[in-house]
Amino acid sequence: AQTVTQSQPEMSVQEAETVTLSCTYDTSENNYYLFWYKQPPSRQMILVIRQEAYKQQNATENRFSVNFQKAAKSFSLKISDSQLGDTAMYFCAFMNLNDYKLSFGAGTTVTVRA
């Protein structure tokens, strides 16, 4: 079974600043996907960014980028130029390509201050 660990329960960041969320995972698989999902208060979960394990290049989506360190089993998310709308719970998730199940971390609550 895969375990996903997010060690930061809460993070606060000033608007326009940068914040980095950490995530580590444990797996014996070699092929898998990693995701960051965002769940705003009382709103539905949306996909922020995806990383295929076989790709060495770190994924980037506009202001969101990841630092994927496969050997260290680390997958951090950087939010640049933080905006008030980035306030949400962020979940790191692991998907085994054999069963398509998502294993989630406990989540990190990000609050962007005006």
Next chain:
Amino acid sequence: KAGVTQTPRYLIKTRGQQVTLSCSPISGHRSVSWYQQTPGQGLQFLFEYFSETQRNKGNFPGRFSGRQFSNSRSEMNVSTLELGDSALYLCASRQSSYEQYFGPGTRLTVT
């Protein structure tokens, strides 16, 4: 395209009752997965259906069951409800890629 829809959005039930939740995936998506979200346990995988067949099941008791219809709509049933079943139940649909698209969830409260 319309997103994933879930009905009802809110539900209050009494211990011992049973409940059925519904999920309509994005048009063309054949896979539907269900997750339970609670403050204590976080997000946990319940099961996945693909083309009307259960393909995977998480570590939940047999009181939790599901099914998928030919139009890919899925239902989840929980029998003999317990207080601990109070949660946000999320469904997610997927087409051929690995990206899952989540619905807004059904908030179930068991009293």
